[in-house]
Amino acid sequence: xxxxxxxxxxxxxxxxxxxxxxxxxxxxxxxxxxxxxxxxxxxxxxxxxxxxxxxxxxxxxxxxxxxxxxxxxxxxxxxxxxxxxxxxxxxxxxxxxxxxxxxxxxxxxxxxxxxxxxxxxxxxxxxxxxxxxxxxxxxxxxxxxxxxxxxxxxxxxxxxxxxxxxxxxxxxxxxxxxxxxxxxxxxxxxxxxxxxxxxxxxxxxxxxxxxxxxxxxxxxxxxxxxxxxxxxxxxxxxxxxxxxxxxxxxxxxxxxxxxxxxx
Amino acid sequence: xxxxxxxxxxxxxxxxxxxxxxxxxxxxxxxxxxxxxxxxxxxxxxxxxxxxxxxxxxxxxxxxxxxxxxxxxxxxxxxxxxxxxxxxxxxxxxxxxxxxxxxxxxxxxxxxxxxxxxxxxxxxxxxxxxxxxxxxxxxxxxxxxxxxxxxxxxxxxxxxxxxxxxxxxxxxxxxxxxxxxxxxxxxxxxxxxxxxxxxxxxxxxxxxxxxxxxxxxxxxxxxxxxxxxxxxxxxxxxxxxxxxxxxxxxxxxxxxxxxxxxxxxxxx
Numbered sequence: 001x002x003x004x005x006x007x008x009x010x011x012x013x014x015x016x017x018x019x020x021x022x023x024x025x026x027x028x029x030x031x032x033x034x035x036x037x038x039x040x041x042x043x044x045x046x047x048x049x050x051x052x053x054x055x056x057x058x059x060x061x062x063x064x065x066x067x068x069x070x071x072x073x074x075x076x077x078x079x080x081x082x083x084x085x086x087x088x089x090x091x092x093x094x095x096x097x098x099x100x101x102x103x104x105x106x107x108x109x110x111x112x113x114x115x116x117x118x119x120x121x122x123x124x125x126x127x128x129x130x131x132x133x134x135x136x137x138x139x140x141x142x143x144x145x146x147x148x149x150x151x152x153x154x155x156x157x158x159x160x161x162x163x164x165x166x167x168x169x170x171x172x173x174x175x176x177x178x179x180x181x182x183x184x185x186x187x188x189x190x191x192x193x194x195x196x197x198x199x200x201x202x203x204x205x206x207x208x209x210x211x212x213x214x215x216x217x218x219x220x221x222x223x224x225x226x227x228x229x230x231x232x233x234x235x236x237x238x239x240x241x242x243x244x245x246x247x248x249x250x251x252x253x254x255x256x257x258x259x260x261x262x263x
Numbered sequence: 264x265x266x267x268x269x270x271x272x273x274x275x276x277x278x279x280x281x282x283x284x285x286x287x288x289x290x291x292x293x294x295x296x297x298x299x300x301x302x303x304x305x306x307x308x309x310x311x312x313x314x315x316x317x318x319x320x321x322x323x324x325x326x327x328x329x330x331x332x333x334x335x336x337x338x339x340x341x342x343x344x345x346x347x348x349x350x351x352x353x354x355x356x357x358x359x360x361x362x363x364x365x366x367x368x369x370x371x372x373x374x375x376x377x378x379x380x381x382x383x384x385x386x387x388x389x390x391x392x393x394x395x396x397x398x399x400x401x402x403x404x405x406x407x408x409x410x411x412x413x414x415x416x417x418x419x420x421x422x423x424x425x426x427x428x429x430x431x432x433x434x435x436x437x438x439x440x441x442x443x444x445x446x447x448x449x450x451x452x453x454x455x456x457x458x459x460x461x462x463x464x465x466x467x468x469x470x471x472x473x474x475x476x477x478x479x480x481x482x483x484x485x486x487x488x489x490x491x492x493x494x495x496x497x498x499x500x501x502x503x504x505x506x507x508x509x510x511x512x513x514x515x516x517x518x519x520x521x522x523x524x525x526x527x528x529x530x531x
Binding site: 124125128129130132133134135136137138139140144 | 315317341342344345347349351352353355356357358368369372373427
């Protein structure tokens with residue numbers, strides 16, 4: 001086989017593998033949805049995952065949100081005061097967080113903290129035959145292990161995004177109002193008057209739900225599909241973080257295009 | 264021979280182009296402990312997976328309790344597995360659950376028993392494997408032998424009719440090995456279960472099983488009671504039982520001659 005043939009052969013084989021894997025992921029997603037009933041019939045399974053994905057991610061989300069808000073406050077004030085509109089700092093901080101930074105940065109942090117942890121757990125369960133053992137005990141691992149983790153992630157993500165945004169707004173207020181001295185009344189009043197619930201808050205929530213679905217699906221799929229060895233699981237974790245980050249940024253662009261098409 | 268609980272006829276199985284099992288004929292009598300022996304990679308674990316319905320044969324018939332396993336829907340397969348227990352090579356205990364919860368798992372999933380009844384059953388199963396005192400330990404705190412005993416207790420939690428043992432002696436010290444072998448025999452008799460043990464540990468197995476099948480390269484090459492196996496002159500059985508370095512089992516994986524390979528230069 002000459003170089004050119006080998007070149008096309010490698011491209012062809014990689015393409016076929018990727019398309020096949022995409023198809024497998026789609027089938028996995030539908031099977032996951034079909035096996036989700038038990039998750040909601042047994043709330044304890046879901047609560048455990050909400051704790052693992054949501055509560056245990058709180059520290060990183062709140063601290064990061066606070067720092068992002070502090071930076072937004074500083075940068076925003078620096079720019080706004082050049083045009084004499086430093087009172088609009090509240091709007092700038094709130095809109096940046098509610099529309100974009102809240103869902104996107106919380107999504108990226110969620111993928112690194114909870115997504116990687118879900119992939120590692122499911123991948124190791126596969127490597128140590130725990131999933132097979134469960135299947136042989138006539139307990140469907142999709143219903144008992146995968147679906148609760150998926151829904152735990154999907155439900156945690158919007159809540160974490162909201163908390164990230166709240167922490168960020170608090171950070172912006174701390175810098176703008178407490179340290180720099182922007183008028184507090186103007187800060188809150190302008191924010192209240194200019195942040196629209198449907199166009200801004202609801203769109204932010206929709207984004208965070210979509211990111212939650214994407215990250216959770218990638219995390220459980222990569223764990224379930226991991227090669228059952230130490231190296232295979234480590235590669236699966238890397239793929240979860242990288243694919244989730246790219247998926248969040250790409251989906252953010254697509255969703256933003258639809259949401260602000262009238263502008 | 265008593266009524267077979269598992270019947271296999273003319274069974275073939277391949278992973279892609281690689282033939283794993285060819286023309287397997289086997290009968291596992293009800294209430295008996297049967298061993299399937301053979302070297303690594305001879306297809307014995309694959310056979311166990313076929314019996315458990317994890318994979319489907321290409322050709323041939325595999326019946327459990329008179330029903331063709333490959334024709335089962337997922338629902339029927341799960342119904343069959345509820346009457347089946349399986350001990351995995353390294354136990355496959357759920358690492359986030361305690362010893363107690365691991366044994367209670369199948370009971371909680373498949374029965375509506377009150378927690379007090381589940382507690383009694385779990386303690387009885389743990390008592391049977393000598394680990395009632397370890398009920399509150401986590402799997403990470405157990406030795407290899409203890410983990411295998413807990414897995415054994417879990418596999419019989421629902422009093423199964425069929426128990427599959429996948430390499431139950433791997434990596435155990437002589438004391439643990441002897442304990443596991445005795446427990447397998449005792450639990451099989453106590454439950455009246457049909458048990459299948461896949462193993463390559465000759466002496467421990469021959470001491471406890473009722474019947475043995477020998478496999479090599481995906482085929483059955485010998486069978487008999489432990490007494491028959493011990494005195495067998497069949498070249499493969501003799502080599503395996505007496506751990507002879509030379510015989511029908513070759514040391515080298517099939518390949519072109521070394522001269523050809525070296526002369527081929529870059530070829531591997």
